[in-house]
Amino acid sequence: xxxxxxxxxxxxxxxxxxxxxxxxxxxxxxxxxxxxxxxxxxxxxxxxxxxxxxxxxxxxxxxxxxxxxxxxxxxxxxxxxxxxxxxxxxxx
Numbered sequence: 001x002x003x004x005x006x007x008x009x010x011x012x013x014x015x016x017x018x019x020x021x022x023x024x025x026x027x028x029x030x031x032x033x034x035x036x037x038x039x040x041x042x043x044x045x046x047x048x049x050x051x052x053x054x055x056x057x058x059x060x061x062x063x064x065x066x067x068x069x070x071x072x073x074x075x076x077x078x079x080x081x082x083x084x085x086x087x088x089x090x091x092x
Contacts, residue, residue, distance in 0.1 A: 007042075007074070014038055014072045022070070037064040038072035046075050 004010045021034040039061025047053035060075040063082075073079065 010040065010042075011072075014040070018070055018072075035070040037061055037069070039064055039075065040072060041075040 004013070017038070018036060021036055025032045025034070039057040039059065041047055041053050041056035041060060043053050046056050056075040060073040060079065063079050064071040064073040067073065
């Protein structure tokens with residue numbers, strides 16, 4: 001995909017992906033509809049390694065899933081703390 005210049009450009013890309021997947025697909029006359037939850041972490045502002053970047057994108061994806069179908073979330077430290085707090089409560 002190359003380098004994304006700003007957050008708004010990335011949002012347009014994500015929305016385009018969502019719109020393209022919103023159309024039904026047909027396999028042997030069976031209608032298949034996709035929804036997608038996307039977590040986004042930015043390099044180098046959010047993470048300094050690929051492992052950290054993926055972990056943060058995964059965390060943002062779970063936040064997107066909690067927010068409802070066909071959603072996306074950018075990683076933020078606040079979201080991460082909120083998610084960690086929820087996990088602690090659920091596991092406690």
